[in-house]
Amino acid sequence: MSQLPFTEVFKGGKEGRQYIFESAAGVFTKKGYHKTTVEEIAAAIGVSKGTIYYYFKNKEELYLAIIREGIDLFHEQLAKAAQSPASPQDKIRKLIRGHFIFCEKEKDLVFLFLKELGSTDFSREILADMLAKCLQVFRNVLEEGIAKKVFRPVNPEIITSALFGMLTITAFHYLSYSRGIPLEPASLALEDIFFNGICR
Amino acid sequence: MSQLPFTEVFKGGKEGRQYIFESAAGVFTKKGYHKTTVEEIAAAIGVSKGTIYYYFKNKEELYLAIIREGIDLFHEQLAKAAQSPASPQDKIRKLIRGHFIFCEKEKDLVFLFLKELGSTDFSREILADMLAKCLQVFRNVLEEGIAKKVFRPVNPEIITSALFGMLTITAFHYLSYSRGIPLEPASLALEDIFFNGICR
Amino acid sequence: MSQLPFTEVFKGGKEGRQYIFESAAGVFTKKGYHKTTVEEIAAAIGVSKGTIYYYFKNKEELYLAIIREGIDLFHEQLAKAAQSPASPQDKIRKLIRGHFIFCEKEKDLVFLFLKELGSTDFSREILADMLAKCLQVFRNVLEEGIAKKVFRPVNPEIITSALFGMLTITAFHYLSYSRGIPLEPASLALEDIFFNGICR
Amino acid sequence: MSQLPFTEVFKGGKEGRQYIFESAAGVFTKKGYHKTTVEEIAAAIGVSKGTIYYYFKNKEELYLAIIREGIDLFHEQLAKAAQSPASPQDKIRKLIRGHFIFCEKEKDLVFLFLKELGSTDFSREILADMLAKCLQVFRNVLEEGIAKKVFRPVNPEIITSALFGMLTITAFHYLSYSRGIPLEPASLALEDIFFNGICR
DNA sequence: TATGAATGAGGCTTCATTCAT
DNA sequence: CATGAATGAAGCCTCATTCAT
Numbered sequence: 108m109s110q111l112p113f114t115e116v117f118k119g120g121k122e123g124r125q126y127i128f129e130s131a132a133g134v135f136t137k138k139g140y141h142k143t144t145v146e147e148i149a150a151a152i153g154v155s156k157g158t159i160y161y162y163f164k165n166k167e168e169l170y171l172a173i174i175r176e177g178i179d180l181f182h183e184q185l186a187k188a189a190q191s192p193a194s195p196q197d198k199i200r201k202l203i204r205g206h207f208i209f210c211e212k213e214k215d216l217v218f219l220f221l222k223e224l225g226s227t228d229f230s231r232e233i234l235a236d237m238l239a240k241c242l243q244v245f246r247n248v249l250e251e252g253i254a255k256k257v258f259r260p261v262n263p264e265i266i267t268s269a270l271f272g273m274l275t276i277t278a279f280h281y282l283s284y285s286r287g288i289p290l291e292p293a294s295l296a297l298e299d300i301f302f303n304g305i306c307r
Numbered sequence: 308m309s310q311l312p313f314t315e316v317f318k319g320g321k322e323g324r325q326y327i328f329e330s331a332a333g334v335f336t337k338k339g340y341h342k343t344t345v346e347e348i349a350a351a352i353g354v355s356k357g358t359i360y361y362y363f364k365n366k367e368e369l370y371l372a373i374i375r376e377g378i379d380l381f382h383e384q385l386a387k388a389a390q391s392p393a394s395p396q397d398k399i400r401k402l403i404r405g406h407f408i409f410c411e412k413e414k415d416l417v418f419l420f421l422k423e424l425g426s427t428d429f430s431r432e433i434l435a436d437m438l439a440k441c442l443q444v445f446r447n448v449l450e451e452g453i454a455k456k457v458f459r460p461v462n463p464e465i466i467t468s469a470l471f472g473m474l475t476i477t478a479f480h481y482l483s484y485s486r487g488i489p490l491e492p493a494s495l496a497l498e499d500i501f502f503n504g505i506c507r
Numbered sequence: 508m509s510q511l512p513f514t515e516v517f518k519g520g521k522e523g524r525q526y527i528f529e530s531a532a533g534v535f536t537k538k539g540y541h542k543t544t545v546e547e548i549a550a551a552i553g554v555s556k557g558t559i560y561y562y563f564k565n566k567e568e569l570y571l572a573i574i575r576e577g578i579d580l581f582h583e584q585l586a587k588a589a590q591s592p593a594s595p596q597d598k599i600r601k602l603i604r605g606h607f608i609f610c611e612k613e614k615d616l617v618f619l620f621l622k623e624l625g626s627t628d629f630s631r632e633i634l635a636d637m638l639a640k641c642l643q644v645f646r647n648v649l650e651e652g653i654a655k656k657v658f659r660p661v662n663p664e665i666i667t668s669a670l671f672g673m674l675t676i677t678a679f680h681y682l683s684y685s686r687g688i689p690l691e692p693a694s695l696a697l698e699d700i701f702f703n704g705i706c707r
Numbered sequence: 708m709s710q711l712p713f714t715e716v717f718k719g720g721k722e723g724r725q726y727i728f729e730s731a732a733g734v735f736t737k738k739g740y741h742k743t744t745v746e747e748i749a750a751a752i753g754v755s756k757g758t759i760y761y762y763f764k765n766k767e768e769l770y771l772a773i774i775r776e777g778i779d780l781f782h783e784q785l786a787k788a789a790q791s792p793a794s795p796q797d798k799i800r801k802l803i804r805g806h807f808i809f810c811e812k813e814k815d816l817v818f819l820f821l822k823e824l825g826s827t828d829f830s831r832e833i834l835a836d837m838l839a840k841c842l843q844v845f846r847n848v849l850e851e852g853i854a855k856k857v858f859r860p861v862n863p864e865i866i867t868s869a870l871f872g873m874l875t876i877t878a879f880h881y882l883s884y885s886r887g888i889p890l891e892p893a894s895l896a897l898e899d900i901f902f903n904g905i906c907r
Numbered sequence: 908t909a910t911g912a913a914t915g916a917g918g919c920t921t922c923a924t925t926c927a928t
Numbered sequence: 929c930a931t932g933a934a935t936g937a938a939g940c941c942t943c944a945t946t947c948a949t
Contacts, residue, residue, distance in 0.1 A: 221421065249505075271476055273470075275472055300466060304502045
């Protein structure tokens with residue numbers, strides 16, 4: 108049974124619900140929500156179908172729990188990058204690298220997120236969470252830089268989503284072709300553009 | 308650009324095409340691929356279920372046709388913006404506005420695209436199409452600007468996806484909260500950042 | 508495929524819904540609601556499971572339709588007996604015989620009704636219908652007799668349910684042991700008791 | 708009369724028995740046999756699911772035990788009413804009141820009985836018990852009255868079920884609309900009809 | 908004696924797809 | 929060209945029952 112990287116975050120006895128939770132994530136990310144059957148999840152974990160329903164109300168609840176957990180993990184990584192007592196620029200640099208590293212490591216999860224972004228199914232409020240929580244980390248750094256006058260007084264909402272979009276889509280661009288993200292060149296290029304712009 | 312088979316049946320020409328988009332695409336977007344039934348699509352278009360299968364091999368082909376058609380439409384808009392005999396900077400400006408205008412107008416399609424981006428289902432090669440065709444428009448302008456030395460010699464692949472991501476995620480950010488995109492402020496802000504960067 | 512007697516009431520082409528309706532009744536009455544599977548119904552009719560759902564929203568709707576129809580049939584029989592231009596006593600006599608005849612002929616249906624009487628499942632309002640509509644027929648005759656002073660001025664609500672109970676439970680008593688109802692003796696005995704009482 | 712195995716566990720004796728009735732029987736009655744889960748019963752009683760299976764072979768046996776116990780309780784009440792050294796008429800009067808009082812007090816059980824009456828499931832022989840044991844009480848009184856020539860020489864089988872039906876359905880009529888049974892008026896009315904008939 | 912985690916058979920329902928008309 | 933009745937495979941979920949502790 109494959110373990111997703113991000114499952115490492117759960118330490119201690121993998122009892123019941125937790126155990127299912129982690130294993131199911133792998134299956135869901137590999138095949139997507141609809142193509143994954145509860146039977147497959149059960150088989151992958153090595154328990155019976157009934158056991159899934161003993162711990163989770165239904166397939167959807169299990170799925171949402173995984174999404175939510177993944178977002179928390181992502182947020183955690185970003186927050187860590189932004190917490191250092193560095194300059195705003197350096198924080199941005201760390202966020203860029205942290206973002207790429209997370210995307211590379213949790214590729215499956217990232218695809219899952221992207222799918223949910225456009226979803227009208229049920230996880231729209233999850234999306235709100237994600238944009239709210241994770242974008243906020245970027246925004247805080249931006250606003251700090253503006254306050255410290257190292258950044259120009261831009262509209263923080265717009266520029267936050269712009270920065271986040273640069274990173275996300277670039278990461279996705281590489282990942283979707285199963286190429287690795289060229290961590291240093293890409294990070295440097297995006298820093299450069301974001302800080303200095305493309306014009307001479 | 309391919310015409311959907313029964314486009315002409317309904318009012319003919321452009322109108323028929325619009326008709327299809329506003330019905331089938333709308334339904335798919337509102338409920339997602341899996342939650343949308345062929346029956347609903349048929350009802351939305353105003354034909355019977357059998358008719359769908361008369362023109363399309365199956366649900367998936369219909370869906371892909373819509374995606375493809377939407378991408379074509381998007382590409383068309385971008386290409387138009389890039390064709391003008393303007394400076395690279397002005398072309399970028401036009402692309403930014405064109406991107407936002409399209410996203411605002413074809414909101415449903417945009418959500419559909421996003422959903423597909425993360426898909427493991429079947430439309431991965433569609434995604435390739437999209438990124439290839441549409442990103443190429445941006446890339447051509449970038450490379451033109453670099454060649455003309457109005458832009459710095461950046462890595463075109465990375466910066467193209469960065470620019471595209473800025474636009475896409477910003478548009479999505481506004482649309483997902485059902486706010487309209489603030490066309491002029493957002494366009495100006497993104498131009499400014501992309502051209503000049505955030506640092507003083 | 509067995510035909511319930513009461514299905515004779517439906518003349519004309521047994522199309523779709525009607526056809527399923529009638530055949531399903533037989534299966535339901537033989538095994539009861541819960542022990543009857545949709546698969547069995549489909550098999551009994553000779554159609555596929557999907558066809559059931561093409562015509563009925565779900566198992567329950569199919570069942571309720573059958574119950575409702577049966578009650579209507581019962582009410583119809585009673586109403587006919589009460590419509591004759593006879594004396595109240597004669598109408599009572601006819602109602603008694605009509606009740607017994609119906610119970611004998613539609614034994615399966617009667618058991619179905621009884622089961623529903625005590626049900627808390629979903630058909631409680633059906634029960635209300637039944638008691639309201641069918642008891643009303645008895646009550647009208649009673650009140651007519653009271654008005655014409657051939658009956659004593661009893662409480663119509665109580666005596667109606669009493670008369671109805673005499674008939675129903677007596678019929679049930681015989682049917683539940685798979686004995687036929689002794690039509691004439693039983694009818695005469697109940698008439699006699701109801702009209703004259705047991706005391707000398 | 709059998710004691711439910713774990714009756715004594717809970718408060719012991721009569722109270723324990725009441726406890727069982729008010730919990731298990733109550734749950735069964737509120738939701739019906741099939742819609743009641745063993746888990747709910749266990750929760751209502753305040754034990755774990757396993758405990759149910761420690762004392763009862765399966766759900767059905769538990770259910771039948773409750774039915775049987777209820778019938779015993781009912782029979783007990785009737786027998787008490789019929790044991791007094793009163794006249795046959797007075798015994799009938801007492802049976803009528805006893806019947807109503809029981810129905811009012813054990814409303815849940817009565818609904819349960821009614822449901823079983825129409826059942827094709829498994830408790831058909833329970834029904835036989837009930838009709839046999841309880842009807843016999845009425846019948847004994849009737850035959851005593853006939854022998855003593857205070858009642859006319861009617862067919863005891865038919866008239867027993869008739870009397871029983873009058874009471875049962877009238878009680879049910881009131882209970883099913885959640886109205887209380889009007890004890891005195893209803894008792895008097897049924898006595899009157901049963902003794903004297905409706906005709907002048 | 909009591910528990911509750913685990914099971915797995917079985918039921919209901921959905922819906923993409925076909926095909927005779 | 930167009931229909932819509934009919935299908936049946938496939939999936940989700942329930943819940944009575946078991947058993948190790």
